Structures are given as C-alpha cells and as structure tokens.
Amino acid sequence: MADILFKDESFKIIGACFEVHKVLGHGFKETVYKDALELELIKLEIPFIREKPYTITYKGHKLKHFFVADFVVYENIILEIKIGNYIGEPYLKRTLNYLKASGLRLGIVVNFGTPSLEYQRVLF
Secondary structure, X not given: OOXXXXXXXXXXXXXXXXXXXXXXXXXXXXXXXXXXXXXXXXXXXXXXXXXXEEEEEEOOEEEEEEEEEEEEEOOOEEEEEEOOOOOOHHHHHHHHHXXXXXXXXXXXXXXXXXXXXXXXXXXX
16 A cells, blocks of 8 residues: 555644634635634644745746745645635646646645535645
8 A cells, every 4th residue: 555645744734724624614715714724833833834935937947927835834745725615626736736836746725615624635
C-alpha cells in the first residue's frame, strides 16, 4: 500500500478546518474562515504563511501576473479555502496549477460553504 503524502500534517490541517467549521458553521465569506483558521493554526502551533505570492515563469521568463496561495502550511502544502456549493473541477484544476507553479506536491481544497465541511487533496 502506498504511503499518503504528508499524512500527519494533512490530518492536523483538516482537524483545524473542522474546528473552525464546527464553531462558525457555513454561510460566511471566505475571509472570515481564513481569519478564524489563522487563529486556529497559531493555537495549534502549525507553521503557515497566509496569502503567499508565487511567480509564474514561461520559457524562463517571469510573467507579470502571479498567484497567491491562501495558505502554505508546513512549508509544503498549499491550502485553498472555498465557500461554494461543492468542491468543483475549477477549484481542483486551479490548485493543480498552483502546485505546478510553486513546485509543491500537495494541495488541499477545503469548502466551508456547505453544512458539512468538505475537503479534497490534490497531488502533483
């Protein structure tokens, strides 16, 4: 059986997200969940950078546009926060592109927009 990439770290991150969802429920704007999650990650002493910018290169040239990851956790996991009706293909594809551009291998998309928290791992 294959090892799960960053299994323990993912478990802690998802646990923090479940705690935020348990307290706040669904229905707020993304930024509210990001603010609450930031407090939860600090409380749990989970290292993160919020809104980390990444440049994108094309054939060795740095493009003028870039992307900003909602969170980079443990220096190697991109955490994207959403508030949709479900975790759809556009969110997953966007996270995959973020992984390509950043050189990281694992992204987690978390949806706070439903009565039960949803999440999905994205591997590159």
